[in-house]
Amino acid sequence: MSSTSAGNTAGTPGTIARTGATGGAGMLPELVTWSSSFEWDRSFVHEDLLGSAAHVTMLARQKLVGLEDAKALRDALLAMHGEANRGSLALPSNEEDVHMAVESELGRRLGAVAGRLHTARSRNDQVALDLRMYVRGQAATTLRQTADLVAYLCDRAKSERELVLPAYTHRQRAQPISVGFLFAAWGAALSRAADLVAYALESCDRSPIGSGACSGSSLPIDRALTARLLGFHRPTLNALDTVGDRDFSLDWTWAGARVLLALSRLSTDVIDYATSEFGFVTLDGEIAAGSSMMPQKRNPDMFELVRGESARGIGNVVTMLTLVKGLPTGYNRDLQEDRRATLETGPLVQGALRAVSLSLPRVNFVKERCAAGLAEGFTQATDLAEALVRKGIPFREAYKAVGALVRHAVEAKKPLSAVGPEEAQRFHEGLDEGALAALAPLTAVHAKESQGGTGPKALAEQLHTLHAHVDRLRTRADAVPTLQAIAEAIAKEPLELPTAG
Numbered sequence: 001m002s003s004t005s006a007g008n009t010a011g012t013p014g015t016i017a018r019t020g021a022t023g024g025a026g027m028l029p030e031l032v033t034w035s036s037s038f039e040w041d042r043s044f045v046h047e048d049l050l051g052s053a054a055h056v057t058m059l060a061r062q063k064l065v066g067l068e069d070a071k072a073l074r075d076a077l078l079a080m081h082g083e084a085n086r087g088s089l090a091l092p093s094n095e096e097d098v099h100m101a102v103e104s105e106l107g108r109r110l111g112a113v114a115g116r117l118h119t120a121r122s123r124n125d126q127v128a129l130d131l132r133m134y135v136r137g138q139a140a141t142t143l144r145q146t147a148d149l150v151a152y153l154c155d156r157a158k159s160e161r162e163l164v165l166p167a168y169t170h171r172q173r174a175q176p177i178s179v180g181f182l183f184a185a186w187g188a189a190l191s192r193a194a195d196l197v198a199y200a201l202e203s204c205d206r207s208p209i210g211s212g213a214c215s216g217s218s219l220p221i222d223r224a225l226t227a228r229l230l231g232f233h234r235p236t237l238n239a240l241d242t243v244g245d246r247d248f249s250l251d252w253t254w255a256g257a258r259v260l261l262a263l264s265r266l267s268t269d270v271i272d273y274a275t276s277e278f279g280f281v282t283l284d285g286e287i288a289a290g291s292s293m294m295p296q297k298r299n300p301d302m303f304e305l306v307r308g309e310s311a312r313g314i315g316n317v318v319t320m321l322t323l324v325k326g327l328p329t330g331y332n333r334d335l336q337e338d339r340r341a342t343l344e345t346g347p348l349v350q351g352a353l354r355a356v357s358l359s360l361p362r363v364n365f366v367k368e369r370c371a372a373g374l375a376e377g378f379t380q381a382t383d384l385a386e387a388l389v390r391k392g393i394p395f396r397e398a399y400k401a402v403g404a405l406v407r408h409a410v411e412a413k414k415p416l417s418a419v420g421p422e423e424a425q426r427f428h429e430g431l432d433e434g435a436l437a438a439l440a441p442l443t444a445v446h447a448k449e450s451q452g453g454t455g456p457k458a459l460a461e462q463l464h465t466l467h468a469h470v471d472r473l474r475t476r477a478d479a480v481p482t483l484q485a486i487a488e489a490i491a492k493e494p495l496e497l498p499t500a501g
């Protein structure tokens with residue numbers, strides 16, 4: 001801690017964390033400015049203030065700071081938190097980071113007593129705390145939003161389960177599915193990404209404060225108390241590991257990238273389907289963009305932007321991986337570079353989720369165009385072969401017979417659906433009228449009732465599972481305490497416990 005009290009350093013740039021041993025106030029102003037992280041970490045000023053309010057509560061309880069001083073400090077910190085909520089908190093802008101700016105402002109308000117706050121704490125554990133709390137809040141918001149979108153995809157899946165379109169393999173028409181089944185596929189992918197967001201929440205759920213610079217404190221601090229006050233499950237295990245640990249941030253950027261990847265794939269489907277070549281969907285005017293030159297254009301820009309923004313999400317993961325790779329154990333200032341990637345992830349992912357949530361309801365599947373993709377019946381060839389299997393015919397025999405029938409239809413330049421039973425039976429006697437009924441697209445969709453299939457019962461089961469998943473995700477997000485709830489809990493926490501007896 002600085003040998004000068006915070007009270008008399010306000011207004012001198014970047015001096016709180018400097019002592020006689022570090023050349024006093026002598027650091028080059030240009031380098032103070034260059035090395036400052038304040039521009040980024042002012043985003044977590046709320047977390048910083050509450051972290052400090054919890055810390056000083058603990059210091060009072062452990063009799064490391066007197067009652068009067070602790071009360072003055074906590075009241076001031078909570079007052080500043082209130083001001084930050086209202087947007088009226090002014091902090092000195094010439095400090096190295098948000099932690100210094102808060103301490104400096106506290107010094108301006110309270111004088112020398114502000115110098116007691118940083119007892120048994122370092123900015124190394126402080127920044128780890130602020131970041132974890134910030135990521136936790138962002139992850140909870142993202143989780144809720146992702147769960148809402150999965151729920152919406154389930155609703156669309158249910159309401160469009162009778163609409164058919166071709167599914168693709170190798171970008172070739174493959175088999176008929178329901179539009180509902182496609183929505184459920186998107187929902188399944190997105191819910192897996194949401195699990196990673198939930199995992200990032202777990203990664204954050206240990207309190208780093210009290211680790212100090214790298215090895216703990218010789219003072220009798222109570223890390224369990226600060227952990228509880230700040231809504232953490234428990235303190236981190238090892239101080240040296242803690243101050244260099246950005247796994248939670250890595251997990252968070254990865255989770256964000258995974259959500260973006262799921263949205264990106266969905267977007268690519270919509271972009272394709274909106275082309276005149278596919279024509280499976282139309283876009284409402286509210287979400288379609290125009291061209292500045294071509295008057296006829298109705299472009300899927302929102303989905304293209306979501307796909308494009310996922311590149312940035314991936315970039316953030318690479319930044320975090322590269323940042324921590326090669327760092328030795330303990331704190332290194334390099335870690336300050338976690339800021340952009342970590343802080344950008346929330347707004348990036350939430351923006352994309354919002355864009356897709358607003359746009360998807362304005363994407364309309366065109367029944368006739370979707371059905372036209374199936375009309376010639378070739379995509380139902382597997383269903384026809386399976387109809388023969390149901391009659392006891394070995395699959396390979398059925399497969400070959402239907403293959404020959406398809407070749408015949410192609411040569412005769414007619415759709416499979418236009419081939420009658422007599423004609424079909426030339427290829428296999430089992431290809432009677434009953435078997436040929438399997439060619440009707442909706443029949444084919446309804447028949448696939450294997451678990452995970454496109455049939456209505458199988459789909460209903462998937463939606464049931466997805467709904468249960470959504471409920472679990474929402475419960476997990478709701479378990480994260482709001483900063484307001486934390487502020488209220490800290491304000492109520494006694495600074496001194498009645499002596500037992």
Ligand code: ARG
Nearest residue numbers: 037096097123124127335336
């Ligand atoms: N500004 C730093 C950061 O954002 C805070 C920790 C600095 N620690 C230090 N020993 N210089 O990561």
